[in-house]
Amino acid sequence: xxxxxxxxxxxxxxxxxxxxxxxxxxxxxxxxxxxxxxxxxxxxxxxxxxxxxxxxxxxxxxxxxxxxxxxxxxxxxxxxxxxxxxxxxxxxxxxxxxxxxxxxxxxxxxxxxxxxxxxxxxxxxxxxxxxxxxxxxxxxxxxxxxxxxxxxxxxxxxxxxxxxxxxxxxxxxxxxxxxxxxxxxxxxxxxxxxxxxxxxxxxxxxxxxxxxxxxxxxxxxxxxxxxxxxxxxxxxxxxxxxxxxxxxxxxxxxxxxxxxxxxxxxxxxxxxxxxxxxxxxxxxxxxxxxxxxxxxxxxxxxxxxxxxxxxxxxxxxxxxxxxxxxxxxxxxxxxxxxxxxxxxxxxxxxxxxxxxxxxxxxxxxxxxxxxxxxxxxxxxxxxxxxxxxxxxxxxxxxxxxxxxxxxxxxxxxxxxxxxxxxxxxxxxxxxxxxxxxxxxxxxxxxxxxxxxxxxxxxxxxxxxxxxxxxxxxxxxxxxxxxxxxxxxxxxxxxxxxxxxxxxxxxxxxxxxxxxxxxxxxxxxxxxxxxxxxxxxxxxxxxxxxxxxxxxxxxxxxxxxxxxxxxxxxxxxxxxxxxxxxxxxxxxxxxxxxxxxxxxxxxxxxxxxxxxxxxxxxxxxxxxxxxxxxxxxxxxxxxxxxxxxxxxxxxxxxxxxxxxxxxxxxxxxxxxxxxxxxxxxxxxxxxxxxxxxxxxxxxxxxxxxxxxxxxxxxxxxxxxxxxxxxxxxxxxxxxxxxxxxxxxxxxxxxxxxxxxxxxxxxxxxxxxxxxxxxxxxxxxxxxxxxxxxxxxxxxxxxxxxxxxxxxxxxxxxxxxxxxxxxxxxxxxxxxxxxxxxxxxxxxxxxxxxxxxxxxxxx
DNA sequence: GTGTGTACTTAGTAAATAACTT
DNA sequence: AAGTTATTTACTAAGTACACAC
Numbered sequence: 001x002x003x004x005x006x007x008x009x010x011x012x013x014x015x016x017x018x019x020x021x022x023x024x025x026x027x028x029x030x031x032x033x034x035x036x037x038x039x040x041x042x043x044x045x046x047x048x049x050x051x052x053x054x055x056x057x058x059x060x061x062x063x064x065x066x067x068x069x070x071x072x073x074x075x076x077x078x079x080x081x082x083x084x085x086x087x088x089x090x091x092x093x094x095x096x097x098x099x100x101x102x103x104x105x106x107x108x109x110x111x112x113x114x115x116x117x118x119x120x121x122x123x124x125x126x127x128x129x130x131x132x133x134x135x136x137x138x139x140x141x142x143x144x145x146x147x148x149x150x151x152x153x154x155x156x157x158x159x160x161x162x163x164x165x166x167x168x169x170x171x172x173x174x175x176x177x178x179x180x181x182x183x184x185x186x187x188x189x190x191x192x193x194x195x196x197x198x199x200x201x202x203x204x205x206x207x208x209x210x211x212x213x214x215x216x217x218x219x220x221x222x223x224x225x226x227x228x229x230x231x232x233x234x235x236x237x238x239x240x241x242x243x244x245x246x247x248x249x250x251x252x253x254x255x256x257x258x259x260x261x262x263x264x265x266x267x268x269x270x271x272x273x274x275x276x277x278x279x280x281x282x283x284x285x286x287x288x289x290x291x292x293x294x295x296x297x298x299x300x301x302x303x304x305x306x307x308x309x310x311x312x313x314x315x316x317x318x319x320x321x322x323x324x325x326x327x328x329x330x331x332x333x334x335x336x337x338x339x340x341x342x343x344x345x346x347x348x349x350x351x352x353x354x355x356x357x358x359x360x361x362x363x364x365x366x367x368x369x370x371x372x373x374x375x376x377x378x379x380x381x382x383x384x385x386x387x388x389x390x391x392x393x394x395x396x397x398x399x400x401x402x403x404x405x406x407x408x409x410x411x412x413x414x415x416x417x418x419x420x421x422x423x424x425x426x427x428x429x430x431x432x433x434x435x436x437x438x439x440x441x442x443x444x445x446x447x448x449x450x451x452x453x454x455x456x457x458x459x460x461x462x463x464x465x466x467x468x469x470x471x472x473x474x475x476x477x478x479x480x481x482x483x484x485x486x487x488x489x490x491x492x493x494x495x496x497x498x499x500x501x502x503x504x505x506x507x508x509x510x511x512x513x514x515x516x517x518x519x520x521x522x523x524x525x526x527x528x529x530x531x532x533x534x535x536x537x538x539x540x541x542x543x544x545x546x547x548x549x550x551x552x553x554x555x556x557x558x559x560x561x562x563x564x565x566x567x568x569x570x571x572x573x574x575x576x577x578x579x580x581x582x583x584x585x586x587x588x589x590x591x592x593x594x595x596x597x598x599x600x601x602x603x604x605x606x607x608x609x610x611x612x613x614x615x616x617x618x619x620x621x622x623x624x625x626x627x628x629x630x631x632x633x634x635x636x637x638x639x640x641x642x643x644x645x646x647x648x649x650x651x652x653x654x655x656x657x658x659x660x661x662x663x664x665x666x667x668x669x670x671x672x673x674x675x676x677x678x679x680x681x682x683x684x685x686x687x688x689x690x691x692x693x694x695x696x697x698x699x700x701x702x703x704x705x706x707x708x709x710x711x712x713x714x715x716x717x718x719x720x721x722x723x724x725x726x727x728x729x730x731x732x733x734x735x736x737x738x739x740x741x742x743x744x745x746x747x748x749x750x751x752x753x754x755x756x757x758x759x760x761x762x763x764x765x766x767x768x769x770x771x772x773x774x775x776x777x778x779x780x781x782x783x784x785x786x787x788x789x790x791x792x793x794x795x796x797x798x799x800x801x802x803x804x805x806x807x808x809x810x811x812x813x814x815x816x817x818x819x820x821x822x823x824x825x826x827x828x829x830x831x832x833x834x835x836x837x838x839x840x841x842x843x844x845x846x847x848x849x850x851x852x853x854x855x856x857x
Numbered sequence: 858g859t860g861t862g863t864a865c866t867t868a869g870t871a872a873a874t875a876a877c878t879t
Numbered sequence: 880a881a882g883t884t885a886t887t888t889a890c891t892a893a894g895t896a897c898a899c900a901c
Contacts (some may be wrong), residue, residue: 373889375889375890377890377891382892383892388893446891510894510895511894512894518893521894523895548893548894549893586895587896587897590895590896590897601897602895603894655884838887838888839888
């Protein structure tokens with residue numbers, strides 16, 4: 001049944017609006033319902049049991065006013081808060097009797113001392129009366145017990161709660177136990193296991209043992225850096241020699257002369273103005289062009305430019321602009337492009353190839369490497385995502401004078417376009433970029449890098465996964481550590497541990513601070529009050545916009561202490577807009593992680609959990625003796641688990657609803673057949689009506705009106721078929737000089753179809769269905785079973801498709817899943833690699849091709 | 858510590874192609 | 880052959896992380 005059930009942690013997002021309601025009663029897929037109760041209140045009630053923090057009303061009184069807006073948040077708060085900062089320590093967790101936590105603003109200086117201190121009920125400073133009562137000696141708490149949660153995986157979580165009481169409160173400081181009992185051989189630099197076997201079945205990159213005759217192959221060998229990796233080389237120096245041809249600038253603007261209208265009249269624009277108007281015109285009827293912010297920003301820049309060019313009449317109002325003529329022009333252009341002749345297309349292709357030849361290649365330490373984005377970004381309207389305040393602003397054309405090139409000293413400096421020069425030429429061998437410039441809208445820096453398949457990128461990619469694999473060996477201790485820290489007296493540590501829990505278990509991003517003029521999105525450390533709600537015993541609802549303004553919405557059962565902590569953090573800030581982790585910053589978090597394991601940062605958890613989950617799922621789902629198709633299905637399902645974990649989404653495609661409807665109709669057609677078969681059975685053996693009443697039950701979701709329509713269509717198709725057959729036959733006869741069939745023959749046949757249609761109608765009415773010749777009850781029953789299978793299969797496919805509609809598998813495949821898991825799997829199960837990796841991916845992951853079939857992440 | 862800037866990874870979507878229909 | 884639809888690649892925005900200046 002619904003997977004949500006066994007999938008505690010990462011319950012899937014509820015598809016709020018998108019739930020395409022397939023009404024099929026029995027088929028609906030319960031995708032998880034939203035449980036959004038009034039969490040806040042809940043908390044309140046439970047307060048009683050819990051610590052008092054509140055009475056420390058005092059604290060709240062402070063001017064916590066922090067910024068209302070997300071942007072600047074922390075600072076203000078911090079400031080005023082400083083004072084009490086220290087005492088967080090004081091605050092303690094409660095434990096059953098409700099202890100008090102409080103944060104007296106008072107003095108206690110060093111937070112450090114707070115250490116276990118808490119117990120002292122005493123009032124601190126201001127008398128917050130907190131009822132510190134009982135102050136149990138804090139420590140020992142139970143909960144850490146379950147620390148080792150398996151993470152993410154469904155099943156596990158469910159039970160995890162009670163678990164063993166291990167008591168291991170281990171403080172985990174850094175080092176954390178080395179429990180690496182793990183299998184992983186070679187934690188180090190991957191090179192270990194490698195060597196030998198190569199994934200087979202890949203035509204193109206197969207370096208066979210035989211001697212390469214083509215020089216390309218030789219070259220490939222030279223490029224096989226992964227074969228002789230040198231452990232600790234200084235990796236701050238990225239190259240010793242770098243030659244390239246610079247960057248490609250988009251062509252000058254060529255005016256098309258199509259005039260937009262202003263106040264209903266065609267208006268003449270200078271080419272520069274026309275260009276910008278065209279940017280908008282081309283986007284008419286897109287979501288962006290409907291976005292008010294986008295329009296405003298566009299218009300501001302556009303009207304200013306128009307004014308500068310003394311456009312008459314002056315363009316003062318967006319609403320008086322009509323870009324339709326331009327829109328239509330571009331539509332026509334598009335059509336034109338589609339209908340280009342072969343030759344035209346061919347020559348276009350050649351041009352592109354020539355460009356790639358010139359700019360798409362560079363020499364790094366003498367080796368030929370591909371350059372990624374060698375084209376300077378063309379001017380246009382900035383397409384900021386979500387509620388980006390600057391979306392729609394004019395992105396100016398980049399001039400060579402803004403572009404700095406990076407290459408080695410001995411490399412010839414590429415010529416700047418005629419009449420231009422470069423901003424600067426540098427020779428920085430600690431950087432991987434070939435060119436850079438500043439973009440005008442957000443003042444951000446843009447770079448030209450090598451392609452994903454290059455050695456530089458490949459090396460760092462491999463390194464990334466090796467770090468994640470090292471985490472695999474440390475994760476147990478790290479988890480134990482943060483579980484214990486959840487109860488630390490220092491607020492800061494507690495927040496840090498709680499954040500680690502979320503990052504680890506929910507694959508949240510770190511959540512750096514953001515500026516005012518960016519979309520308001522958050523990650524773990526920047527979560528705010530309003531993004532989290534709690535529901536009584538231990539359910540947490542997260543709902544916020546993450547990277548790219550993609551909504552993250554999940555409800556999950558969390559550890560008891562995490563629940564308490566969050567309740568506490570939520571209480572501190574006075575109002576919405578405040579940060580949940582008000583004393584935690586990503587830099588501090590990472591600093592701590594670095595101590596736990598060199599190279600560890602917040603994002604590594606995502607990589608680790610993604611790869612680990614994938615391997616785990618793949619191993620569980622792959623049918624060893626299934627067909628390739630079945631194995632691929634398993635692969636994709638494992639991939640999807642990961643995509644869901646990482647919340648990788650995509651827009652639902654335009655035709656999706658229609659496609660679902662089509663499949664639904666297919667299912668209905670199958671049900672229709674079932675219905676007919678059942679009637680046939682009853683016609684053959686009326687007695688069964690009593691004995692097998694189920695034969696009388698109507699098929700779900702199969703209405704008479706639908707069947708009427710279906711039969712009509714069926715007959716129409718039949719007629720078409722008959723006609724076609726007739727025509728074909730005549731064609732044949734003609735060729736063979738035989739006598740053609742007459743029109744009458746066709747008519748007769750069509751009449752037969754009509755007769756059949758009547759029969760169908762009659763059958764439906766009477767319920768009497770004779771069935772095919774030779775039909776027997778047994779045969780019909782067998783067919784019924786087959787139909788059930790097909791229905792089930794189709795329904796599964798539909799569920800699959802529906803779930804996939806908003807889940808993007810690509811991102812995790814490209815960035816999070818260690819490709820060696822895939823290449824090993826392909827070898828082990830004999831699946832051709834190209835079934836799972838496209839050409840570009842095979843190129844990007846060539847370093848991962850040489851693993852043993854039993855390689856483990 | 859905070860604040861700012863840089864460099865590089867990760868991300869969804871638009872455009873281009875390939876595969877499949879009609 | 881043309882029209883769809885599905886898949887792959889190109890594009891560039893939006894993150895993370897860390898260094899450096901104050």
